Every structure is written in structure tokens, then in C-alpha cells.
Amino acid sequence: MLITRFAPSPTGPLHLGHAFSAMLAHDMARAANGSFLLRIDDLDQSRSRLEWEAQIYHDLTWLGLSWPVPVLHQSTRLPRYRETLEILWTQGLLYPCSCSRSDIRAAASAPQEGAPLHGPDGVIYPGTCRPASPPKGPLPQEAALRLDMVRACEMLDKPLEYREKGETIAPQNLPATVGDVVLARRDMGASYHLSVVLDDADQQITHVIRGQDLQDATQIHVLLQRLLGLPTPAYHHHRLIRDEHGKRLAKRDDARAIATYRAEGASPQDIRKLVGL
Structure with missing residues (x-):
């Protein structure tokens, strides 16, 4: 139906x-x-x-x-969202981020970075808080959590597709064109x-x-x-x-x-x- x-x-x-x-x-x-x-x-x-x-x-x-x-x-639905965040955290796909919007704009606009790039969420996150390896320990409480886009795309074995006009998404492009999007916000529990x-x-x-x-x-x-x-x-x-x-x-x-x-x-x-x- x-x-x-x-x-x-x-x-x-x-x-x-x-x-x-x-x-x-x-x-x-x-x-x-x-x-x-x-x-x-x-x-x-x-x-x-x-x-x-x-x-x-x-x-x-x-x-x-x-x-x-x-x-x-x-x-x-907060318990349902939290349960899913736990799964992604266990898979090493999330990390906490303490950057404010102004921090992100400043980092993305630094001279060595060139003009800031924009994606679905605005300025693409420059990776300031991204760790070299997945964080250990329990899922942080009351923290903003970002998806490690590189690690997430590495888990895919084929292109992403959805039905509208036969769109195909190349995962290898997402780190540069989308970036590490927020999946949990401090004040709302989920994005x-x-x-x-x-x-x-x-x-x-x-x-x-x-x-x-x-x-x-x-x-x-x-x-x-x-x-x-x-x-x-x-x-x-x-x-x-x-x-x-x-x-x-x-x-x-x-x-x-x-x-x-x-x-x-x-x-x-x-x-x-x-x-x-």
C-alpha cells in the first residue's frame, strides 16, 4: 500500500x-x-x-x-533515536563535536582552506573534532555527535540509489560534498x-x-x-x-x-x- x-x-x-x-x-x-x-x-x-x-x-x-x-x-521517539545512535557509535561511525557554528565558519574560511564549501547542512564541516580513530567508551550523553563520513562510506559495497529519476549516488564523493553531518544535537537528542x-x-x-x-x-x-x-x-x-x-x-x-x-x-x-x- x-x-x-x-x-x-x-x-x-x-x-x-x-x-x-x-x-x-x-x-x-x-x-x-x-x-x-x-x-x-x-x-x-x-x-x-x-x-x-x-x-x-x-x-x-x-x-x-x-x-x-x-x-x-x-x-x-527519543529512546528509539538513542538506541540507533548506540549502534552507530559501536560501529565506530560517530564522534563528539564541540564546535559552534561560528567555529565551523571560521575554520572553513581560514586562508589555507580557501572559500568554504557548502553542502546540505550549510558550510561543510572542516573536521576540527574528527578523531584519527573511533572514540572508545560509552556513547557520550548531552553531546553533539557527527557521522564520520569517510568511515561510513567505506562500509558500503555499492553505489547508493533511490527512486525519483533513477538517481545514483557515488559514496566516494560524500566526504567532500556533504561532510560529517550532525546526527545528534545537544539540545534535541537527534538531528x-x-x-x-x-x-x-x-x-x-x-x-x-x-x-x-x-x-x-x-x-x-x-x-x-x-x-x-x-x-x-x-x-x-x-x-x-x-x-x-x-x-x-x-x-x-x-x-x-x-x-x-x-x-x-x-x-x-x-x-x-x-x-x-
């Missing part, structure tokens, strides 16, 4: 871009007599708010979407990359529908799926909804919030027309 999902963060109002992604995933599932799941990405407890979560339900219901309940909350891979697998998601802004991250997710022995879903990275200046919509753009359109008298069909559905 085809299963899609929409996984918003309750940190602000949903806008037209969210509406497009959610309706596209919902329509695809319904057309195939499949299932559409809603998942709440509330790992960032410092920014998540119950009132924003309530508005997510209200906005999506108003758009005509429905989903099974109860809804999965990522904040309830987006780790949580989304485990949640999609555990919810048996067959088709991931999301924006083109996340396409570069897919190579990280396929890599983690291979390392952890998880299935790789089909991916569809859709066009982004932009403002009149061509800028991608953000949650702070309240003028294009679904709730604003609703308050001004728009109908769900009006929203569909606005986003090209």
Missing part, C-alpha cells in the same frame, strides 16, 4: 508552501487507495508550541485533509537526518513527498538507510511555492499563512488554485 506523510514543525503558522506539500501527499495517497499520515516534528522543544500544533490540525482539516490518529510526535530516516522506516512510508530544498539531503538519508538496513522509499521533490520576488516562503511570512487566507474569506479550492493544484 502506498503511504505518504506530512511532518510539519509546530513552530509557526503553516503557509501556502506547506499547503501545497500536504495536499500533494494527501492527493497521491488517496488516488492510490493508500494512506496519508500526519507526523509532528517537535524535537525542538524550545520553539514548539501547543497552539501552533492545534493550528496545524485546524488548517489541514479546513483544507479537506484527513489522517489516522493518534498522530506520531517525534518528541516521544533531522536521523529522526526522519527512522520515523519514515518505522511508519512504513513508501513515498516521501517534500520540497526541492530538501533534495540535497536525500543522499544523507539514503546513506543512513543503507547503514542501518532500512528500506529506501521513493522520493518526489516538488517545486517550491515562492513570493512575487521569487523568494521561498518562510513561516515568518504571515501574509501567506493559511489562516490569513481563511480569515479573509478564501476557500480550500482557492488555496488549491493559488498553489497550482
Whole structure:
């Protein structure tokens, strides 16, 4: 059975871009007599708010979407994420990192390094904290943990593939083009990359529908799926909804919030027309 999902963060109002992604995933599932799941990405407890979560339900219901309940909350999944981090740590694929974002920018911009390179997570980590050999002892608590990309790619016996347009990923390129990505954050327990891979697998998601802004991250997710022995879903990275200046919509753009359109008298069909559905 085809299963899609929409996984918003309750940190602000949903806008037209969210509406497009959610309706596209919902329509695809319904057309195939499949299932559409809603998942709440509330790992960032410092920014998540119950009132924003309530508005997510209200906005999506108003758009005509429905989903099974109860809804999965990522904040309830910390033991699952920790268990997986333990596995990767035991395999020698993780190391703790104490660098701040400013530390990384400074190190990557050092004269001997040339212009800093950018990957799916921004400036590619220059390897400041990367050890010469895997760390020993128990998995560190309350620490940022990075994936040793070179060691991870050495464990693969064939190229990474995923179904969208027949993409093939050459693992040997990932250390230079992606770098050692963060899989656990001090303040959230897990990063987006780790949580989304485990949640999609555990919810048996067959088709991931999301924006083109996340396409570069897919190579990280396929890599983690291979390392952890998880299935790789089909991916569809859709066009982004932009403002009149061509800028991608953000949650702070309240003028294009679904709730604003609703308050001004728009109908769900009006929203569909606005986003090209």
C-alpha cells in the first residue's frame, strides 16, 4: 500500500508552501487507495508550541485533509533515536563535536582552506573534532555527535540509489560534498537526518513527498538507510511555492499563512488554485 506523510514543525503558522506539500501527499495517497499520515516534528522543544500544533490540525482539516490518529510526535521517539545512535557509535561511525557554528565558519574560511564549501547542512564541516580513530567508551550523553563520513562510506559495497529519476549516488564523493553531518544535537537528542530516516522506516512510508530544498539531503538519508538496513522509499521533490520576488516562503511570512487566507474569506479550492493544484 502506498503511504505518504506530512511532518510539519509546530513552530509557526503553516503557509501556502506547506499547503501545497500536504495536499500533494494527501492527493497521491488517496488516488492510490493508500494512506496519508500526519507526523509532528517537535524535537525542538524550545520553539514548539501547543497552539501552533492545534493550528496545524485546524488548517489541514479546513483544507479537506484527513489522517489516522493518534498522530506520531517525534518528541516521544527519543529512546528509539538513542538506541540507533548506540549502534552507530559501536560501529565506530560517530564522534563528539564541540564546535559552534561560528567555529565551523571560521575554520572553513581560514586562508589555507580557501572559500568554504557548502553542502546540505550549510558550510561543510572542516573536521576540527574528527578523531584519527573511533572514540572508545560509552556513547557520550548531552553531546553533539557527527557521522564520520569517510568511515561510513567505506562500509558500503555499492553505489547508493533511490527512486525519483533513477538517481545514483557515488559514496566516494560524500566526504567532500556533504561532510560529517550532525546526527545528534545537544539540545534535541537527534538531528533531522536521523529522526526522519527512522520515523519514515518505522511508519512504513513508501513515498516521501517534500520540497526541492530538501533534495540535497536525500543522499544523507539514503546513506543512513543503507547503514542501518532500512528500506529506501521513493522520493518526489516538488517545486517550491515562492513570493512575487521569487523568494521561498518562510513561516515568518504571515501574509501567506493559511489562516490569513481563511480569515479573509478564501476557500480550500482557492488555496488549491493559488498553489497550482
